[in-house]
Amino acid sequence: MRSIFVVLLALGASLVTSVASAKTYKGAEIYSNQSYLYGRYEMRMQVAKASGVLSTFFTYKNGSEIGSTFWEEIDIEIFGKNNATQWQSNVILGSSRPTIHTEQLHTAPQSLADAYHTYVLEWTPDYLAWFVDGVEVRRITGTSTVTSLTNAQSLRFNIWSSESVEWVGAWDDSVLPVYQFVNYIDYKTYNATTKSFEGGWRDDFDTFDTSRWSKANWSFDMNRVDFAPENALVKNGVLVLALTKENAMGYAGTPPTDEPASSSSASSVAVSSTAASSSAASSAMASSTTASSKAASSTATTGGNSGGGGGGGLFSLWGLLALGGLLLAGRRK
Numbered sequence: 001m002r003s004i005f006v007v008l009l010a011l012g013a014s015l016v017t018s019v020a021s022a023k024t025y026k027g028a029e030i031y032s033n034q035s036y037l038y039g040r041y042e043m044r045m046q047v048a049k050a051s052g053v054l055s056t057f058f059t060y061k062n063g064s065e066i067g068s069t070f071w072e073e074i075d076i077e078i079f080g081k082n083n084a085t086q087w088q089s090n091v092i093l094g095s096s097r098p099t100i101h102t103e104q105l106h107t108a109p110q111s112l113a114d115a116y117h118t119y120v121l122e123w124t125p126d127y128l129a130w131f132v133d134g135v136e137v138r139r140i141t142g143t144s145t146v147t148s149l150t151n152a153q154s155l156r157f158n159i160w161s162s163e164s165v166e167w168v169g170a171w172d173d174s175v176l177p178v179y180q181f182v183n184y185i186d187y188k189t190y191n192a193t194t195k196s197f198e199g200g201w202r203d204d205f206d207t208f209d210t211s212r213w214s215k216a217n218w219s220f221d222m223n224r225v226d227f228a229p230e231n232a233l234v235k236n237g238v239l240v241l242a243l244t245k246e247n248a249m250g251y252a253g254t255p256p257t258d259e260p261a262s263s264s265s266a267s268s269v270a271v272s273s274t275a276a277s278s279s280a281a282s283s284a285m286a287s288s289t290t291a292s293s294k295a296a297s298s299t300a301t302t303g304g305n306s307g308g309g310g311g312g313g314l315f316s317l318w319g320l321l322a323l324g325g326l327l328l329a330g331r332r333k
Contacts, residue, residue, distance in 0.1 A: 027225035028232040028241040029158035029216035037152040038190035040197040044183035049113035051169035053080035055180040059153035081169030084113035116258040159241040161224035182239035
């Protein structure tokens, strides 16, 4: 019995620590309740313009952040610095910490924060490819970077702030609040026989579909913000992810209108409609260079079910209480 009390005391101390370490700034993350192996993921986003801030979409094998678990993650990360003209494609892999990164930095011809743009990630057993507004920007064919991605992954959007100034730029909270707007996400399954994308589903965010999505309530090392459910909401058919100060959560404005939503989406589908689509357009973007390592965001993480686009998540406070209750119940038996 004494050992049970010791465990419960430790859990209680952990709860106090979690509450005491609440962060001044609040971001947002949503994650899919289902995980997917391969597929084509298209989304229309208008991102945040602010140094120190990241607006992301990524796939993530749940639990990757735990101990020596093999990490699997594919990223689209848009920087708010430099007028939001740069973004990073990345694959994170490996059981050791720090993990293996395959980052490339890409520069768009205009700010990605002034209007909606179409982002596409294609993931098959043979290749990974990233597109922006119908133009293929990067492709990885074969190699262990692709073949090591063997597990289903959840889909995630988040807005957050890294404490790595070298990576994301200097932080200035006078710009807050800032927002990431998502018009839709369209998912298509991968048919290995025909080597094409088909079926799937589309979410236009007319409502927040709790059967498909959940909201994060954790943080991780090197993240300046806690993820707050209040900062993830749907308004006027747009998913809004907010980065705010602690006392100013939520969104009371009107999301920007997506003009035109259809033409850019159509061009993206035309370029990447099958797994055999050409990579000839990959040089059309202004630049693609190797970025500085993001290892700081993938090391020293704690348990939970989130990560990527920046690192692992934390167990919720209620989860710790529930664990304590289960231990006590087991002892009584």
